[in-house]
Amino acid sequence: MDDDGTDELLLLRAREEREKIFQRYDRGTDPSNDVDPWENPSFEVYHYTDKYGFIQDQRLPIKHDPHESRRLELEVEREKKWLKMLERWDRSQDKLRKRVFKGIPNKLRSAAWLKLLNIPETKKKNAGVYGRMLTLARKYCTETRQIDSDVNRQFRENLAFRERYSIKQRSLFNVLTAYSMYNMELGYCQGMSGLVAVLLLYMDEEDAFWGLNTLMSDRKYAMHGLFIEGFPKLTRFLQHHDYLVAKIMPRLHKHFAKHNLDSILYSLKWFFVIFIERIPYKLCLRIWDIYLLDGERVVTAMAFVILRLHKNRLLKLKDMDAIIEFLQVKLHKDFGYDDDYVIRALEHTMQELKRLKLDLPPPPQPNEFPQRQLGEFIEPDFEKKIGHRKSVFTENEREVLTNVILRQEIIGQTDVESTNSYENSESVTGDAISMRTYQSFNSLATSLALSTDTLDSYNENKLDSGSDTEVEVENTRL
Amino acid sequence: MATTPRGGGTAQRPNGASQNKICQFKLVLLGESAVGKSSLVLRFVKGQFHEYQESTIGAAFLTQTLCIDDTAVKFEIWDTAGQERYHSLAPMYYRGAQAAIVVYDIQNQDSFQRAKTWVKELQRQASPNIVIALAGNKADLSNSRVVEYEEAKQYAEENGLLFMETSAKTAMNVNDIFLAIAKKLPKNDGAGNQGSGQGRRLAEVEQNRQTNNCCK
Numbered sequence A: 001m002d003d004d005g006t007d008e009l010l011l012l013r014a015r016e017e018r019e020k021i022f023q024r025y026d027r028g029t030d031p032s033n034d035v036d037p038w039e040n041p042s043f044e045v046y047h048y049t050d051k052y053g054f055i056q057d058q059r060l061p062i063k064h065d066p067h068e069s070r071r072l073e074l075e076v077e078r079e080k081k082w083l084k085m086l087e088r089w090d091r092s093q094d095k096l097r098k099r100v101f102k103g104i105p106n107k108l109r110s111a112a113w114l115k116l117l118n119i120p121e122t123k124k125k126n127a128g129v130y131g132r133m134l135t136l137a138r139k140y141c142t143e144t145r146q147i148d149s150d151v152n153r154q155f156r157e158n159l160a161f162r163e164r165y166s167i168k169q170r171s172l173f174n175v176l177t178a179y180s181m182y183n184m185e186l187g188y189c190q191g192m193s194g195l196v197a198v199l200l201l202y203m204d205e206e207d208a209f210w211g212l213n214t215l216m217s218d219r220k221y222a223m224h225g226l227f228i229e230g231f232p233k234l235t236r237f238l239q240h241h242d243y244l245v246a247k248i249m250p251r252l253h254k255h256f257a258k259h260n261l262d263s264i265l266y267s268l269k270w271f272f273v274i275f276i277e278r279i280p281y282k283l284c285l286r287i288w289d290i291y292l293l294d295g296e297r298v299v300t301a302m303a304f305v306i307l308r309l310h311k312n313r314l315l316k317l318k319d320m321d322a323i324i325e326f327l328q329v330k331l332h333k334d335f336g337y338d339d340d341y342v343i344r345a346l347e348h349t350m351q352e353l354k355r356l357k358l359d360l361p362p363p364p365q366p367n368e369f370p371q372r373q374l375g376e377f378i379e380p381d382f383e384k385k386i387g388h389r390k391s392v393f394t395e396n397e398r399e400v401l402t403n404v405i406l407r408q409e410i411i412g413q414t415d416v417e418s419t420n421s422y423e424n425s426e427s428v429t430g431d432a433i434s435m436r437t438y439q440s441f442n443s444l445a446t447s448l449a450l451s452t453d454t455l456d457s458y459n460e461n462k463l464d465s466g467s468d469t470e471v472e473v474e475n476t477r478l
Numbered sequence B: 001m002a003t004t005p006r007g008g009g010t011a012q013r014p015n016g017a018s019q020n021k022i023c024q025f026k027l028v029l030l031g032e033s034a035v036g037k038s039s040l041v042l043r044f045v046k047g048q049f050h051e052y053q054e055s056t057i058g059a060a061f062l063t064q065t066l067c068i069d070d071t072a073v074k075f076e077i078w079d080t081a082g083q084e085r086y087h088s089l090a091p092m093y094y095r096g097a098q099a100a101i102v103v104y105d106i107q108n109q110d111s112f113q114r115a116k117t118w119v120k121e122l123q124r125q126a127s128p129n130i131v132i133a134l135a136g137n138k139a140d141l142s143n144s145r146v147v148e149y150e151e152a153k154q155y156a157e158e159n160g161l162l163f164m165e166t167s168a169k170t171a172m173n174v175n176d177i178f179l180a181i182a183k184k185l186p187k188n189d190g191a192g193n194q195g196s197g198q199g200r201r202l203a204e205v206e207q208n209r210q211t212n213n214c215c216k
C-alpha cells in the first residue's frame, strides 16, 4: 500500500460508509431500502408477547397466575395515586419515595421517568440543540458503523425494535449518533444502546436524548465515567463491590477467588446497563425506577443483593462456567424470588450500607466527569475520522491497556485483609471499625439470609426472620 | 475419530469412549465489532445461530469440549467485545491464553486490517506459544465479498496462522477451526498451561484429581 494515497482513501471509505448508513435509516422501512433477509428475523405472532413488548420464548396460552387479578387491582389503585402525585410533583416527598419502591405503575412510567430525569425542563432550556446535533452527526459522526451494528442487535426480541429500520430503531440510531456529537469526549460506547433502548420504550426520541444526557452527566448517575476510555468509574465501583463482598461475605469471596472469578467477568452489565439482560425485564424496570430516583448507590446495593440472595446456590457451583452461567443467563430467565421481596431486600441493604457509609466507593477523580463543555463541537481529527481503520493502537489505548494489566496483577495479590485504600479512606477510618459497624455487617450478612427453596414462594416475613443464619462475618478480621 | 462437540460445559467423559486424558485450554476471540465472534462461539458451543445476537459488552465466557482420539480437549472460551474502547480490557482475557481466533468479516476490508493489528498485538504480548487462527467469517455472504480468500490465506501463511473461511450462519468450518486448533495445541508436555499469572490453576488441580490429566 502506498503511503500517499492511503490517508485519502481511508477518509473516503469512512465517509462513504457513514453516508450509506445514514441513507438507510432515512429510508426506514420503505421497500426501496434493501434489507438483507437475515437482518429481519421472522417471528410467529402467536408467541406470547408480554406487556412490555418482549416476545417470550413461550407460546400462548400462558398459565393463569392466581395473584394476577389482585395485582391488577392494586395497580389501578396505584395509578390513581400516581396521577395525583404527578400533578403536584415534589421530588423530595417521602410519599414519592415510598411509592417508587413499590413500583411505578407501568402506564405512568413514561410520565414519572420524564420527571425523575428532569427531561421537560432540560429540553426547554436547550431548545433547538437536538436538531443541531442530528445535523452535525450526519456529517461528522465517527461512530456510525458501531452504532448501526448495535442498533441492529438491540432488543430485537421486542416488537418495537423487531423490524429493521423501524421507527424505534431509527430513533435509537438518531439519539446515539446525535449524542456522540453533543458529548464528544464520550462519543459512543457499546452498552449505551441498551440504556437508550430502555428509555425509548417509555419516551420519544428527543426526550430519550435528554434522558441519556442526564444519565451521563448528572452527578447522581454520572455514567460518563463508566463509558469513557479507560472506564475509571467502573474500576472504582468494582473495587468497592469487591470490598463489600470480601468483608460481608468472605466465604463467597474466597469461593470466587478460588475459581479465578474476577468481578468484572460477571458484573459488567450490572454497572453499565443497570441490570438489563441480567435479571428479568420486569424486575429490571423496578430497579430502574429506584435508580432514577436515587442514582448510583442503587447499583452498588443491588449488585450486593444479587449475590447475597443467591449466595448458597453460588457456593454450590463448582466451576467458573457454572457461576457465570448462573449469574448471566439463569438469573435473566428467572430470578428465583418475588420482585417485591427483592425490592425490600434492596431497600434494606441500601439503608444498611448508608448507615455504614459504605453505600458509595471513595469519591471520584475529576476525569470521571465531562471535561469539555457539552454541546461544543470540535471537528474530529484524522485518527478519529478513520477510527478502526488505523493499523496500530493509539497511545491512549496502549496506556489503558497497561493499566489493565497492572490491575490484573494487583487483583491477583489482593485478599480479604489487604484492602488498604479503604481502611484509609474517609468512609471507614483505620482498622477501628466500630462495634456498630460490626453489628451492621453482621445484620447485612444474616438478615437477608434465605433458604434457597424460596423460588416463587412469596413470604412477607422472611426478610426479618433471619433463617439460615450464618456466622461467617465473625471470621473476618474487622 | 470422534469430533463431535459436546455441550454442558464441564469436561466429562463422552459416552462410551474410553477417555483417559483431559486437556484444558484457554481460547480468546478477538476482532472488530460485528464480525461474528459471538455468533461463532454460539454455533460452536450450542449449535445455534441468532440473527439478533446481542452485542457483547466487556466479554462473555463459555466452554466446550472436543474429543480427539483418546483426549478430551476442553476449551474455555473468552469472547471479547469488538469496540476499540474495550480493547483495553482484552489483555484480561488473552493473557495466559493458549489459543486465539482472530475474526474478520469477508465483506469488510477494514475488519481485515484490524485483524492484522490483533495478530501483531498477540505476537507481541501474548504467550509465545499461542496458537493463532484467522477466521474470515460470514462466508455465506460471499457474493458481497471484499477480502479475497487468496489474500488472507497468503497473509496467514506468512504469519504462521491457521486459516479458514467460516460461517456462523451455515456452520461452515466452525467446528473445523476449533478442531484444527485443538490438534495443534500441545497435549503431552504441559506446555498448555504455562499461562502468565492468570489461568486456572486451582480449577486444574481439581481436574487433576478427577481425571488422568495429560496437561500437567
Ligand SMILES: Nc1nc2c(ncn2[C@@H]2O[C@H](COP(=O)(O)OP(=O)(O)OP(=O)(O)O)[C@@H](O)[C@H]2O)c(=O)[nH]1
Pocket: A038, A152, A153, B031, B032, B033, B034, B035, B036, B037, B038, B039, B040, B050, B051, B052, B053, B054, B055, B056, B057, B080, B081, B082, B083, B137, B138, B139, B140, B141, B166, B167, B168, B169, B170
Ligand atoms: N450472514 C451471516 N451473518 C452473521 C454471521 N456471523 C454473524 N453474523 C451476524 O452478524 C452480526 C454480528 O455478529 P456478532 O456475533 O454479534 O458479532 P461480534 O463480533 O460478536 O460483535 P461484538 O460483540 O460487537 O464484538 C449479527 O447480526 C449476526 O447475526 C455469518 O456467518 N453469516
Ligand SMILES: [Mg+2]
Pocket: B037, B038, B039, B054, B055, B056, B079, B080, B081, B082
Ligand atoms: Mg460479540
